[in-house]
Amino acid sequence: MSGAPATPTHVDLNELSAMFEAVPYAKFLGVQLELKGDELTAILPFKDSLIGNPMLPALHGGVVGALMELTAVAQIFLAQGGKKIPKVIDISIDYLRSGRPVDTYARAHVTKLGRRIANVRVEAWQFDRADPIAALHGHFLLKSDEAEAEPKG
């Protein structure tokens, strides 16, 4: 796989959690991380303030998007072996089901880890991983290369 690291990375859950804990917005949402081997799962425990449609009720679409974006960031951090937090360039979200008022999970796959750009796909689910509530596809700028990201001349 082009660009993907050939050897397992050496980031453990503590490092990853420390990176996440330093992000106030991740705490605002209440996102937690679980790491088994190189498989990372982000968990968004339900709380009332995450609701966007009180009639159904349903999670706010922006919250589900933000959860998947944070999952992508953590997965890139892991794939890079822990460097700076990557910066989002663009995201495209498909909403497949409305998010029920229960815990939500997300996993990301780094399709390509380039020198400057990471291409990532994420899925979020609740009851059944095979029946996702939303999917995200996005590009992220790898900040450690930011200094050389600007074309010269």
Next chain:
Amino acid sequence: MNDETPLWQKMATAGAMMIQGTPQARALGMRVISITEARAVVEVDWREDLVGDPETGVIASGVVTTLLDNTCGVAAFAALSEPMSTATLDLRIDYMRPAKKRATIRAEAHCYRMTKTVAFVRAFAFDGDDETDPVAAAQAAFMMGASGRMGKNRRPPK
């Protein structure tokens, strides 16, 4: 207000209520600035607990995502002649640059096309008055008249 009053005008009057009734919008401190026909402007202030990058203190892109999604939804609703349930189909966002630290983010959305079933919405997010220098751009599609029975989500899916 009588029955002839367009929906968007009723919404404009109830703008603050629309945020109060949406827990996540309230949690982010969103403010409706204006609602006109098929258009909406909503703001969110910078806050310490909404920071996405502790090194720079810049507001999290997730906050901008939620603000844009919310504002697009309000604009789609403001394009209707009578209320109906809506569901987001997709949302695409380009983040052109980080927002300035401590800047209020303003989202401006326009529902430029409404068919019987789908609303097409475009939006920009700004951190100042310069209309040529947006922080982010969004494109969203909403399903109109989606099956949205009250309390439907209280049961798990079949």
